[in-house]
Amino acid sequence: MDALLKDGSIKLHDKQSIQEYIVSTVTENEGDPADSPPSIQLMEPESAIYWKTVCRFLQTKAQAKGSDAAVTTGTEAAMYAAEASDNNDLLDKILPATVFDYVALVRAHIDAGANYRFASRQLLLLGAMLDFSDSTSRKIAGAFLQDLLRRPLDFEIDETGIEVVIGDGLNLGGDKDWADAVTSLAKKVHVAIGEIESAVLGVVEELARPCRERTADFKQWMHCLAVTGLLLQNVKSFHLLQGQAIQPSELLQSLLLPGAKHAHLDVQRVSVRCLGLFGLLEKKPSEDVVKQLRVSFIKGPAPISTMACKALIDLALWHGPLEVDKALRPGDASQLEQIKMAFTALNFLDADDNMDAEFLDLLYAGLDRTDWGNSVESDESEIMQAVIGEGLGKILLLSENYTSIPTSLHPLLLAKLIELYFSDETSGLQRLKQCLSVFFEHYPTLSANHKKYLSKAFIPAVRSMWPAIFGNAGGTAVIVSNLRKHATQASRFMVQMMHAPLYAVHDETENAESGTGSVENANHSSGPSLECREEGLAVRIAAELASFTGKRTAAERSYMSALCRTLVLIQFHPSEQDAIRLMRRLLNHLTANVHLEKDAMKELKLMAERLESVDSRPEEALALEQANLILGKLELDFNLDVNVPAASCTIPQTPARPRPGRGASRSRRRAKDDEEEMSSEEESSPVSVPVAAGSSRSQRASKTAALTKMMSTANRVATARIEEDDEDEGEESEVTSQDSDDSDEEEFF
16 A cells, blocks of 8 residues: 555545544533543444555655755755645644544444454554644543553453453453554653653552452453563663562562462463563573573473573573573582583483573473474464574574683584474474574674584584484385485585675775675685685595495495585685695595495596696695694594505596496396306216116106206306395495485575
């Protein structure tokens, strides 16, 4: 509709206004109009949203023209001022004539019931465009706001006779949009500092009285907590609440904490939400708030656990994860700041032992917990894995602000998010997928350290996703093929993330001149170190391949084959000569000590040729000490074989002729065996003497010899077939998803 108004497709006339729905019943001879409210004609939802849009358009246009008039002079300024005046005049004619008429209009629609709830909200938003400069208007609007805050929640009785609150059970009126509309009107009426806090706290103190006396039912609890949440959402500081009807500490101890322990689950849920809002206003999160939120997160039912998790994540983003942990252990600050190499395993079945666990340990363990018992699967925002995944993504994206998080934990968290993103279990969580997609797009471009963490997370992420290795479960051929496909996609996805250029912010002078930053290639010679570059990732993959020695299972062979196909996607830049020579030496080690498949060897041969072409001194070997120094920077515990030549990469040639099919191979092998058997039998057998036709004994002897020869031949052929089937079975399992993986070249950016 805004576009139609801007284009002039909708013509506004002076005679059309909201006043048409207000019929005054007061004559000039009568007294106070408040004693005789006007007669109201109810609006349809379409009419309500039409008038709201028209009024907002006129107000925005008048403000824009007024701003243009202020920055110009002369005739142009006069023209803009006239246009602004015309729009304001038209807006005044459309809006109700007085605040009293406006209040009567909105009140009539509210009293009309749920069918006019949408129209009531649209009309409520019109209050921000009215003039409340005189005290009478403010008094009338203030009394109307008090009625809105005191209005109880709507409820209905289900078929079992239980009362059920209508709405989300969190916001005033059961609707966030309704609560926002009330807030906007309150800010327009109460403009003085501390005035709106005083008005709302007066209502809270009144509603909290039966709750503190423990005489309130669950509907009264929820109503009081909804108004409290409205206050906590809009207050800027606890300083504005000092000296009011109820103090912040009293609000916490007598209302929020008891509500979080209430028997009714809906009361617990809205109380936990208010506890999170209360913690955001504190200078540092208090012990009572954090402790109750952790109890609700670990022990509470699914809706309460989800709300507590959201509150804890908000506190960690605002105050920092370390401050959240310090709230429960203020004396162990030095212990909390110690370097941590891995996450602590937690058992949610024993909730009491987890009360002292660190915040990130709780979130990390929460991703693996499968018994959250989410009862509202239709609402994705209530799924615990989605809530934790979004929270960890925000923490990692802003990790430069949280220096207390050990650097060793970043790759583990990142690998967990990658596994979550490519998991079949989260395929239906579209909101989570979208959030993680945005996260992965921006994460590698913000900092070189982010690329270092991504490089370190590559191997753990692929290991955790590949089936039937490193303790991972297998499954049927279809399941295994699907899991391998996801793991291969994840590996290529991470390589593409490493390709993303860094966003480098220039100095303040350049920014002031150009007004923008610039995107620089992260692979520039003066850019990040090897740990943050693609070459470092290639060295990690090669070292992972070299760690597989001896006899390998089919799953390990397929894992190595997939790593080889990912490895060749990485491009080495001529500026990284040491990394190029180290990689050539690693390829030597692979070909000398690790038995790879022919296809993998072919890929590595092509890569070796590319490395040799960009090596400025291909005949010069990289010293073993220098190679170990680079491996040490990458935190890789790997020793190169000093007996393998370092300057050349001797990868065996693959046969030019394609490998024949299994049927043809078996036929040729069977024919060869038969020929060898016949020739050996002809050489070793004596010359047979013709036997008379009448000799039955001679005939039986010749039949026995023929049967013996046939059985011997069949046994040898069967043995050869069994050996060949064993070899082909491993090859088949290795390439189960070869075609699907090779054909999947999906771009993620």
